Amino acid sequence: MQTVLNILSNFNTITLAEMEGVKLMDRTDTKYTFSVTDLLHILPLVKDKYKVLVVENILINRYETLYYDTPQLTLYHQHQAGKRNRYKVRHRTYVESKIGFLEVKFKNNKGRTFKTRIKEETVCYTFNATHNDFLQRKTPYTATDLTPMVWVNYSRITLVNTTSAERLTIDLNLEFKNETTTQLHPKLVIAEVKQDGKAYSPFIALMKQLHLREGSISKYCLAIARIYPTVKQNNFKPKLHNLKTLLTP
Numbered sequence: 676m677q678t679v680l681n682i683l684s685n686f687n688t689i690t691l692a693e694m695e696g697v698k699l700m701d702r703t704d705t706k707y708t709f710s711v712t713d714l715l716h717i718l719p720l721v722k723d724k725y726k727v728l729v730v731e732n733i734l735i736n737r738y739e740t741l742y743y744d745t746p747q748l749t750l751y752h753q754h755q756a757g758k759r760n761r762y763k764v765r766h767r768t769y770v771e772s773k774i775g776f777l778e779v780k781f782k783n784n785k786g787r788t789f790k791t792r793i794k795e796e797t798v799c800y801t802f803n804a805t806h807n808d809f810l811q812r813k814t815p816y817t818a819t820d821l822t823p824m825v826w827v828n829y830s831r832i833t834l835v836n837t838t839s840a841e842r843l844t845i846d847l848n849l850e851f852k853n854e855t856t857t858q859l860h861p862k863l864v865i866a867e868v869k870q871d872g873k874a875y876s877p878f879i880a881l882m883k884q885l886h887l888r889e890g891s892i893s894k895y896c897l898a899i900a901r902i903y904p905t906v907k908q909n910n911f912k913p914k915l916h917n918l919k920t921l922l923t924p
Contacts, residue, residue: 725834759784
């Protein structure tokens with residue numbers, strides 16, 4: 676059986692510089708979860724519709740992301756309750772390119788996602804004055820409100836539509852961890868279509884054809900629910916149940 680990397684090697688490639696016009700910091704997101712076996716079937720079917728991002732001659736790039744929350748997990752609980760106008764705060768490191776950012780993601784009551792960030796090469800275990808200014812401008816929180824909560828690390832394939840402003844990220848080899856616990860999820864794949872609006876997407880069309888339904892759960896919320904199993908997760912229980920076979924080692 677072909678590996679994911681073997682299949683990707685048949686795609687046309689796109690560089691970071693060429694992808695500049697498809698950043699989509701203001702966008703709509705559509706998520707899917709499925710297995711690595713499904714991914715091996717899906718990728719050849721979209722080869723002619725998307726280019727794959729190449730960074731330092733690498734087609735599958737490693738991301739290391741530290742998420743912050745209040746000690747009471749306010750940001751998590753807002754997501755769990757389905758609240759709109761909600762935030763995520765994280766530090767992300769792009770391992771191969773050795774670039775890091777402190778980022779804020781905001782989802783408004785129209786379902787649009789806005790991402791803002793400042794460059795920060797070093798992982799922020801504590802925040803300085805520059806970080807605090809950024810957080811106060813972009814969130815209702817200050818640096819003293821937030822603390823490191825969970826790491827979400829994964830390998831990412833980034834595909835870019837050859838004809839429209841659409842990016843598709845495919846995350847695999849997921850790892851969730853805090854200071855005491857590490858969980859690996861090698862079967863799980865999380866795909867996310869990022870668009871400026873609801874234009875036609877070859878990937879979404881393929882998902883419908885394969886009867887793989889849209890299912891939205893954030894990697895942060897999934898990590899919290901797995902690493903801190905006693906937290907409230909009522910609204911996530913159906914999604915977690917559906918993912919049960921993919922979340923076993």
